[in-house]
Amino acid sequence: MATGSVVSAIRVLEAVGERQPAGLSELTRAVGLPKSTVQRCLLTLAEVGWCRTDDRARWLLTYRAFAVGNRARDAGELRERALPVLHELQMTTGETIHLAAPDGRELVLVERLDTAHRLRAFLPLGQRIPLHASATGQAYLAACPESAVDAHLAAGPLEAVTPRTVVDPDALRARLAEVRARGWSINPQGLSEGIAAVGAAILGPDRAPAAALSVSGPTVRMTEAVFDGHGRAAADAAARISRELGAPV
Numbered sequence: 001m002a003t004g005s006v007v008s009a010i011r012v013l014e015a016v017g018e019r020q021p022a023g024l025s026e027l028t029r030a031v032g033l034p035k036s037t038v039q040r041c042l043l044t045l046a047e048v049g050w051c052r053t054d055d056r057a058r059w060l061l062t063y064r065a066f067a068v069g070n071r072a073r074d075a076g077e078l079r080e081r082a083l084p085v086l087h088e089l090q091m092t093t094g095e096t097i098h099l100a101a102p103d104g105r106e107l108v109l110v111e112r113l114d115t116a117h118r119l120r121a122f123l124p125l126g127q128r129i130p131l132h133a134s135a136t137g138q139a140y141l142a143a144c145p146e147s148a149v150d151a152h153l154a155a156g157p158l159e160a161v162t163p164r165t166v167v168d169p170d171a172l173r174a175r176l177a178e179v180r181a182r183g184w185s186i187n188p189q190g191l192s193e194g195i196a197a198v199g200a201a202i203l204g205p206d207r208a209p210a211a212a213l214s215v216s217g218p219t220v221r222m223t224e225a226v227f228d229g230h231g232r233a234a235a236d237a238a239a240r241i242s243r244e245l246g247a248p249v
């Protein structure tokens with residue numbers, strides 16, 4: 001298969017994952033390729049077991065995609081080393097815990113520990129999370145060198161995910177300075193309306209940010225009264241995981 005065909009097939013595969021179940025026309029619009037090319041890619045992906053159709057001829061990923069993606073969650077042993085600490089953090093705070101790892105200009109959710117509360121924060125595993133709009137992302141950016149923040153802001157305008165999302169570059173820089181001074185991020189309703197979160201960066205052996213974690217919950221429980229306690233717990237958990245990964249912290 002030519003390089004261009006491989007790239008097209010991967011783009012189609014990602015579009016299926018983001019929109020499933022999705023029809024041929026929807027996928028064609030999403031990837032901006034000729035319908036015949038998209039159909040050929042889908043048939044090839046089905047032949048090798050990565051995609052399938054439902055009873056309405058809409059395309060979905062198969063469990064093969066899940067199996068491969070699930071192995072990626074343990075790349076670098078992040079998830080394995082983090083899980084015991086994340087469980088303790090969930091027990092301490094009583095809220096949903098998220099672990100996210102970087103992928104390009106975003107983070108990807110690689111683990112979620114749910115609260116026992118019926119009203120809870122929820123993001124599906126594999127969800128792509130904007131750096132500027134999330135507690136994990138802001139904590140991650142704050143741990144990056146200023147040159148990386150500059151490059152991120154220079155790449156394009158920041159999208160408003162909710163009315164409370166920080167989209168002004170100067171306001172985001174100010175928010176990141178607060179995170180560095182405090183030791184953890186606070187993001188009220190920046191990613192999801194009605195949900196607030198605190199987050200902290202996880203460092204690798206080179207002291208560069210390797211991931212981030214957050215404590216998230218509905219604003220009826222995640223109020224200013226608990227931000228400090230949950231934030232300190234998140235920062236302590238992130239530091240423990242960083243040491244597990246070999247960071248000199």
